[in-house]
Amino acid sequence: MDFVKVWESKWNEALKLWSDYVKLTPAKFLFSEYEEKEEGLTASFAAIRLKDHRVLLSVKQIKSYQLEDYALEILGHEIGHHVYCPGDLADQAKLIYITNLAMPRLNHLTSMIVNIYEDLFINDHLKKQNHLRMEEVYQKLGKQKDPFWNFYMRTYELLWALPSSTLTEGSLCDQIQSDAALVSRMIRNFPNDWAKGMFDFASICFPYFFGENNQINSNSIKILMDTIDAGKGMTPPSGITEVEISSELFPMDGITGSKKALTPAEYSTICKSMGIEADISEITYRYYKDKALPYLVPFPERKTPGAKEEILEGNDLWDPGSPIEKINWMESTIKSPIIIPGYTTVEDVYGETTSNEIKVNPIDLDLFVDCSGSMPNPQNDLSYLTLAGAIIALSALKTGSSVRVTLWSGEKEFLVTDGFIKNEKEILKVLTGYFGGGTCFPLELLEDQYKVEPKRKRHILVISDDGIDTMFTQSYPRDPRAIVKNALEKANGGGSMVLQLYQPNKNPVVIELQQSGWEIYPIQTWTDLIKFSKDFVERNYVRNQALR
Template identity: 75%
Template sequence: MNFVKDWENRWEEALKLWSDYVKLTPAKFLFSVSEEKTEGLTGSFAAIRLLDHRVLLSVEQIKKYKLEDYPLEIMGHEIGHHVYCPGDLTDQAKLIYIASLALPRLEHLTSRIVNVYEDLYINDHLKRYNQLRMEQVYQKIGKNKDRFWNFYMRTYELLWALPSETLTEGKVDDQIQSDASLVCRMIRNFPNEWSKGMFDFASICFPYFFESKEGNSSNFEKMSTIFDTLDAGKGMVPPSGITDIEVESELFPTEIGPIAKRSINPADFSSICKAMGIEAETSDIVYQYYKDKALPYLIPFPELRTPGAKEEILEGNELWDPGSPIERINWIESTIRSPIVVPGYTTVEDLYGETESYEIKKNPIDLDLFVDCSGSMPNPQSSLSYLTLAGAIISLSALRTGSHVRVTLWSGEKEYETTNGFVRNEKEILKVLTGYFGGGTCFPLDLLEEGYKEKPKSKRHILIISDDGIDTMFTQTYPRNPRAIAKNALEKAEGGGSMVLQLYNPKGNSIINEMGESGWELYPIQSWEDLIQFSKDFVQRNYVRNQILR
């Protein structure tokens, strides 16, 4: 137990191994199994936690492997994960995804392969630039006859010019020698661009587990003590910025090409989060995915601009009328006039006049979005749904200009989910958008009727994304005339109405043609992918060229 104080005193020295400017909270020492379990440190003698940028150290495990004399080697290694490889949650997520592509049917081992790969870079840096005794740490851990372990140790022997069997058990075969040589070159060639070698490294590792007679995971059970990044993302929210990832390969170009850009889907994103120890609700994971996917496409949503808007100027005070809103009372001026305030007698309100101004008054148009979620639509939680993505692009664009948004996800009769009115909470909006019903098709006329009984305070644009099933707006059995309800909504909204529809026969549906004749702007598309271009053209065509209204 005496070594703990010495290690604490050498924390700053460990930080300086990487830079004089690195600042991290001192390592947290765990003195019992219960503490280790609480903090999520299982199996290994050290680990990192990206949530609070902490290094966790097991006192009992360090004593078990007799590592008390290696404070700089161990703490320097853990600090390296925070400041060098991976450095942050986004880079960790990218490495996990790239590795998973090279490990078909072995995805459950991905985070461990990534951990080993990162350790190679960190250990080589500490050995070459700081002359630390990294090989002695592995000698303390002990040798292992496992083929993967010997391949891993042989890589270190080649990197550091160590004699054979310094870290390996017995003479290694030609395959291990060849694989270790390739990885050695990889580590030296990409010291600051680890993503370039991740696919190739995972591909080299694949046969050691796929062909294992002892089982795919038994190899790693013997070396669990070195895994320190398995739950690095525990307690964190899903990372951003990984909807599109570049995958490179020098050794296996026929598999993916030298460089391939992959777009991940929601299921991939969920798997990445799970592999990093992120325990988030599916709705939160899908919300982050579609928000990131929409960001590159955000466009200005329509707004009314009035140049030369009148500017109010204070001209004085006048007696406040008891019938006027109480917030108009100027309490300071009223108190100055009379210490005893008598509403309607001694209370005054400010009097304003108007003058010409060069300011432009902006009046955002609110968005009323209806997205079809019947059985013919993709589930946005398992695959990329362009309906959801288009809804996210347009909704987030509307929020940028100050608009309020109501989103309704609809399927069968009385089967819909909607936001709590017109809101500006992007998480509430995307939570509705990323839901799924997969039932029948019946447009929610009751929402359209209820929402437009009175003329809204702000202009609204009604946007519907659907397919041929939109004809249920007119053909369903409803207590009141559906056509009159739709017409009334368009008139009261005053911001127009659009329908973007994937139609099997754009000209052959008489009901949909009638909708176009009754005031709805129809935008037929051939595939759901066309919704991305529609999202951009929608604003340009209808509003941007005609923004200034006098």
């Protein structure tokens, strides 16, 4: 194990291969199969972990491949994954997505192709800029007759001007020679923008795995897989709901040359490919939050000029029925050293006086989102209902409003947050759920919530379609119209319904709702919800923003 001490002493030197300013926790050496299993290092002799920016090394496997003399080469390579390619989880996710597009039906190989592509850039940098013995590391690993392996090794031979057969085995066909030449130019053309070449590289790799006769020797290639589970232990990444696809060699209309929006299902697949162990609700929450952020707008708030200012007028006896935090303990102790609640405890008494201050009164949001069978499942496809709800709810939270979200479908079939809350994660987890059943508006929630007028104004917002008529047409033990009218009055912050209607002017329930004070916003398609969510504030509140 003497080589371990040598490698540890070379850690700082390996960091300086990339920059004098790079700081990483020293590599972790694993001395037993148990340690390797615990850390997830089973096939390769080295790996990275993005969660804690760590390099993992298998002492046993390094010895078995006789790599003890290549400390800088291997340490420098692993550090390169942290500081150069991919660098972070978001870039890794983008490369995986692009590769999935280029290799349909072979997505199980995506992580491997991405890993090999990243290795090409890192190894070429270390060879050309630092003159390290990268080719000798591959010579230690041994030659293979596999076509893909030879294509990969031939690329290194061309990049480093090595004689043929230095890394390859046997006579190479014209296709391998041509592919290696293309990839070698790609590595040199995109050293600082390697995402541009990912689609083309994956497209070149695709034929090597297509068909029964083109199965790579999995054991040989697994030796190199050091980024397979790089995202293990991490949360789903942000900033990848849209990915730009570039291609010089394989232009495909509708895919390359522009940004492509990911679906929630594709986002989930990417997370799993990186080793991220998160449930579907967590992944979907991250997706819609990221999708909503560019659209956030200020939520309406009531501004009251000349708001009353409180001034202390004295003390009064604290009533045991009042909140305990109202007790003025200092004054109570002065009055009597022996504290007897309700007898010797006092609370402050405040009066009011006019001031020039402007009091801001956020309007809380009571959001009802239809989740019946006519609506898309937000966990598989982009749901504009969910996205609009996320935009409006997150906007409300920005100005101090509290939000209650109700996801509803059939009778007694609804999911609701624990009252009006400010926890964005809990709000979006409810929004991203799915029932897909019948349609029956949850009148009981309106009835229970608005028995008394709330302390703060609330705006009730309903997103649905023609199924909104169940608000009045369902069988309910009490008068639905009275319940809806009472809720709108008690909320005291207005009510809006954005509805996808087939015949907006002929739905009698919608007409009745509009006549009773609800603002109705008919839309043609669900994509119109994005514009609605951005216009929501101005259309409802600008004309009455200041109340005196």
